[in-house]
Amino acid sequence: EMVLPGLAGDTIAHLREVRIGGAGAQLTLDFRLARSPSGFDAELAKREILARLEDGQVEEIRVRGQLIPRIRLRFVDGLPGHGLRVYRLAHGRAGRGEDRGHLQSERRPDGGVRIANQVWSVEVAPDGRVSLWNQILGVRIEDALRVVSEGDRGDEYNFDPVPGAVRVERPDRVRVSLGPASESDVSAVIAAKYRVPRELAPDRDARGKASVVLPVTLRIRLSSGLDRVDLESTVDNTARDHRLRLQLRAPFTAQRFEVESAFEIAERPIDPPPDAFGSETPSEFPIGATPQRSFATLDDGQRALTLANRGSAEVDAVPEADGNTSLAVTLLRAVGWLSRGDLRLRPGDAGPGLETPGAQVPGLHRAELSIRLHPVDSVERVSEAHRFANPARAWIGGGPVDAPLADGARLLEIDDPAVVV
Numbered sequence: 001e002m003v004l005p006g007l008a009g010d011t012i013a014h015l016r017e018v019r020i021g022g023a024g025a026q027l028t029l030d031f032r033l034a035r036s037p038s039g040f041d042a043e044l045a046k047r048e049i050l051a052r053l054e055d056g057q058v059e060e061i062r063v064r065g066q067l068i069p070r071i072r073l074r075f076v077d078g079l080p081g082h083g084l085r086v087y088r089l090a091h092g093r094a095g096r097g098e099d100r101g102h103l104q105s106e107r108r109p110d111g112g113v114r115i116a117n118q119v120w121s122v123e124v125a126p127d128g129r130v131s132l133w134n135q136i137l138g139v140r141i142e143d144a145l146r147v148v149s150e151g152d153r154g155d156e157y158n159f160d161p162v163p164g165a166v167r168v169e170r171p172d173r174v175r176v177s178l179g180p181a182s183e184s185d186v187s188a189v190i191a192a193k194y195r196v197p198r199e200l201a202p203d204r205d206a207r208g209k210a211s212v213v214l215p216v217t218l219r220i221r222l223s224s225g226l227d228r229v230d231l232e233s234t235v236d237n238t239a240r241d242h243r244l245r246l247q248l249r250a251p252f253t254a255q256r257f258e259v260e261s262a263f264e265i266a267e268r269p270i271d272p273p274p275d276a277f278g279s280e281t282p283s284e285f286p287i288g289a290t291p292q293r294s295f296a297t298l299d300d301g302q303r304a305l306t307l308a309n310r311g312s313a314e315v316d317a318v319p320e321a322d323g324n325t326s327l328a329v330t331l332l333r334a335v336g337w338l339s340r341g342d343l344r345l346r347p348g349d350a351g352p353g354l355e356t357p358g359a360q361v362p363g364l365h366r367a368e369l370s371i372r373l374h375p376v377d378s379v380e381r382v383s384e385a386h387r388f389a390n391p392a393r394a395w396i397g398g399g400p401v402d403a404p405l406a407d408g409a410r411l412l413e414i415d416d417p418a419v420v421v
Contacts, residue, residue, distance in 0.1 A: 016068060018045035020052070025059040027052055033067045074182040076224045079392055082421070083410030086397065103224055105178050105186040113178050115186040117222040120229050128174040128190045130220065132229060134373045139303070141251045147171075147216050147233070148328070149196045151207040152243040153343070155335055156359055157350040159243055159287055160343040165207045168196045169247075171216070179219060187221040199240035204342070212238045218246075228388065229371040235331055240360045245328040247318060248371060250305040254298040254325035257317035259290055260385070270317040270325065285345040289316040289330065294389035297381065298325055304376045308385035310368040331367050334360045379418045386420070 013033035017040065022028040029049070052058055071089075079085050104116040111126040121133040132141040148169040151162030171192035179187030194214040197207035219232040233246055257270045269276055272286040295308040296315040307315070307327045314330040336359060339351040370388040374381060412421065 013065070013067060015040045015042055018042065020045065020048055022062070025057055026062065027058045027060070028062045029064070031063070031065045033065055035067075035070055074184040076184045080408055080410050081414070082412040083408065084405055085392075086407035103181065103186045103222070105181040107178065111176070113176055113188045115178070115188050115220070115222050117186070117224055117226070119227045120222055122188060122220050122222065122229065124176050124188050124190060124220070126174070126176055128171055128176060128192050130190075132371070136227075137303075137373060139251050139373060141249055144249050145218065145220075145231070146247045146249075147192070147194070147218070147235075147331075148245050148247055149194060149214065149239065149242050150245075151197070151200065152241055152333055152335055153200055153204050154333075154345075155337040155340045155343070155350070156356060157339060158284070158343060158346045159289060159333065160345050161287075162200070162205070162207055163344075165197075168194055170194075172213075179221070183224070185221050185223040187219055190218040190220075192216050192218070196239045196242065198238075207241070214238055214244075227372060227374075228384070230388070231367075231369040231371070233331060233367045233369075235365045237332055237334060237360075237362050237365060240334050240336065243333045244331045245316070246331055246367070246369070247326040247328045248305070248307055248369075249320060249326045250298045250300075250324055251373075252298075252300040252303055252305075252325070253323050254317060255301050256299050257296070257325075258299075259296045259315060260293040260382075261291070262293070265382075268317070271319050283347065287316075287345060288318070289314050289328075295382075295385035296327055296329075298327055299376045302376055304374055304378065304381070306372045306374065306381055306385060308370040308372070308388040310389055310391075312367050312369065329367070329369060332361050332365050334362075336360055382420050383417055 013035060014037045015031060016034045017032040019030040020028070021030070077085065102118045104114070106114050108114055108123070112124050114121065114123045116122070119134060119136050121135055123131040129143050130145045132144045146169050148167055150167045151165040152159055153162050154160030172195045173193045175191040177189045179189050194216060195211050196214045198210045198212045199208050200206070201208045215236045217234045221230040221232070223230070235244060237244070254270060257268050258265050259268055268290045269286070269288070272288055274280070274285050276286045277284070291313055292309070292315045295306055297304050297306045298317060299305070305327065307329065309329060312329050312331070316328040318326045318328045320326055336355060336357060338354040338356050339349045340353060341349045372384055414421070
């Protein structure tokens with residue numbers, strides 16, 4: 001890499017290609033540079049340059065650096081499942097996509113923002129409260145998303161709540177804005193700062209009085225033609241001894257809570273009582289939070305709310321004060337011990353009593369989630385969740401047009417949406 005002074009500040013550029021030319025007493029070097037690392041191995045070029053210099057004939061070296069422009073592409077297309085789609089880039093005028101008119105992105109007079117596609121409308125108030133409206137089903141979810149910090153006196157094995165501790169679920173400061181709009185998507189951005197307790201009190205029976213600022217950014221994105229709301233949260237964890245979750249409110253009181261497990265879709269209890277494991281004094285009390293693979297679902301017998309994820313492995317069904325139910329996805333748990341013997345929900349140690357300061361997980365954490373509202377018997381529930389959890393991958397290819405792996409080639413084609421690979 002090299003520094004290019006004066007180009008929007010001192011820009012760090014990375015080699016993409018080295019072209020060596022010239023003859024006799026002149027050596028020319030053309031460096032093609034990019035702003036992002038390319039994985040280019042310069043050793044072969046170094047050896048060739050040294051070989052030219054070692055014969056003693058070179059008297060003049062001409063060096064030229066060319067910074068390759070960075071191009072961002074956004075477009076909407078259908079992809080063949082278990083297959084390939086090939087695209088080629090060419091010079092020309094960029095056209096406007098036919099679906100752009102269905103995407104809306106606007107500031108509201110009250111300082112909030114609104115985005116919409118063919119299915120969903122998302123409104124964000126100036127204080128960061130989010131309203132979701134499914135225009136096809138005619139269902140509206142008020143105060144749909146909340147980030148919640150609650151005290152955690154547990155260890156790496158088990159969450160253990162702090163009795164009587166106040167949960168922090170409203171930010172102190174909020175900045176609401178619109179993200180860049182394109183042919184394929186629109187987005188709203190909520191940059192919030194929460195004031196949360198810095199850590200537990202010394203006796204570990206309460207959250208401490210000292211507080212810190214916890215920055216959280218939530219980006220809500222709608223894509224053209226997709227019946228889902230995508231979420232991306234970025235948290236700079238500055239606090240200790242707490243569990244941070246993102247709660248998505250369902251527009252109903254849930255009768256059933258299901259999660260994708262390793263080999264099945266398993267039904268889990270909602271707000272399980274202390275004796276849910278069959279004993280009033282079990283070796284471990286239930287807390288409701290359960291492992292998940294790529295999605296979890298709440299339903300009321302008719303409607304269902306599915307929340308898909310890309311690696312957020314814990315979810316809970318939480319009753320709300322208004323009678324509705326929320327899905328709470330764990331963004332992080334910050335604890336300082338591998339195991340402790342003084343937990344209220346798990347009498348005794350689960351492992352060695354070792355301090356683990358790294359388990360306080362300071363710094364940046366990012367999670368990606370996706371929301372769908374659908375009939376309870378929708379056969380697309382699993383496949384739609386998997387489409388989000390396992391997104392398409394793009395790479396630079398090449399080869400002749402008649403190559404065996406051509407555009408549209410598929411390893412497997414399934415015509416029954418109820419069959420899951």
